[in-house]
């Protein structure tokens with residue numbers, strides 16, 4: 207079997223942990239598997255490098271940022287190959303530009319366009335374990351790029367798709383995909399399986415256990431993903447076409463997510479005439495900034511406010527662009543609030559059940575939590591709230607919608 211294994215930052219945090227994962231890799235080799243390993247940087251390293259750049263310049267040149275932050279993964283890929291060789295398991299690291307993981311040129315959030323698999327296949331044929339640093343690629347002109355935070359997941363799935371691997375294993379610090387982040391909701395339940403569609407929704411709403419683009423790719427190329435802990439032998443969660451747990455007809459809400467990585471920006475008192483929203487959101491999309499929740503207030507005296515959320519990483523840049531745009535369109539100013547959280551309930555059962563929204567709002571109201579913005583789709587409902595209430599909101603919604611571990615055990 208050909209397997210791509212990805213190890214996240216906590217799984218490669220020091221030499222002892224790298225040695226532990228090397229043992230697992232050797233055991234796969236010993237049973238005859240061909241193994242490609244994708245590694246993240248040691249935990250905290252990408253943040254450390256980003257902080258260094260930002261301590262010099264609040265808006266550091268993004269090409270240079272990518273050269274800088276891609277080094278974290280270069281370090282762990284080489285170290286893992288060295289450790290594997292010391293265990294007499296032949297291994298070679300191949301960097302993103304050597305594989306030729308080709309991306310577009312959107313520095314810090316580049317998208318993979320093609321993956322050349324020849325070099326990897328040649329080394330596998332020589333009996334080696336191939337170690338590829340996650341998160342990094344190269345554009346057509348040879349510039350180093352990175353794939354956005356959490357991007358090593360996407361590297362792993364892209365390699366699995368290109369190599370037609372049998373399985374893509376994502377090793378992390380929790381036992382699998384849960385009904386809510388197990389680190390903030392101790393009653394969360396680990397799922398056996400989950401469908402690509404529900405995982406897409408969970409990932410896009412803050413379940414950072416998988417980067418959303420890795421799930422998009424897995425769905426497109428039908429790559430089965432097994433999310434597991436690197437600190438034990440628990441079976442993990444299989445992400446595949448037909449996830450079963452979450453889509454059972456009896457289950458209305460299948461998960462609660464929480465995202466505190468967004469900031470809320472309000473453009474104040476915009477002249478209320480056609481074309482204003484287009485100007486605002488074109489300015490953001492030109493800068494490759496993804497916008498999430500959008501709310502437009504009812505206009506007063508021919509003026510209106512538009513509020514939206516963007517990823518925290520883009521917040522300062524978005525704010526600067528909005529200040530320029532506000533001046534151009536004659537709006538009165540821009541307000542930014544970084545202390546927000548978006549809490550969401552997800553589930554395909556929502557489509558056919560009445561009263562889900564009212565229940566969510568009542569649960570939040572009972573806890574005295576004010577809702578600042580709301581957004582819905584057929585299978586999710588999100589509320590923007592003050593970040594200090596994030597954890598409380600997740601826990602109470604998880605209980606209110608019957609997702610707690612004890613409830614499930616009682617029902618079975």
Ligand code: ADP
Nearest residue numbers: 214215216378382383384386387389413414415
């Ligand atoms: P890695 O460094 O291995 O890539 P991440 O920190 O990116 O790990 O992702 C794992 C984390 O995702 C977990 O520690 C957990 O706190 C968080 N998480 C959020 N939502 C969920 C969820 N629904 N199921 C599992 N983990 C979740």
Ligand code: ASP
Nearest residue numbers: 246252341355356357358
């Ligand atoms: N090291 C990168 C990050 O911290 C990529 C990853 O770990 O997936 O975002």
Ligand code: MG
Nearest residue numbers: 214356414415
């Ligand atoms: Mg991650």
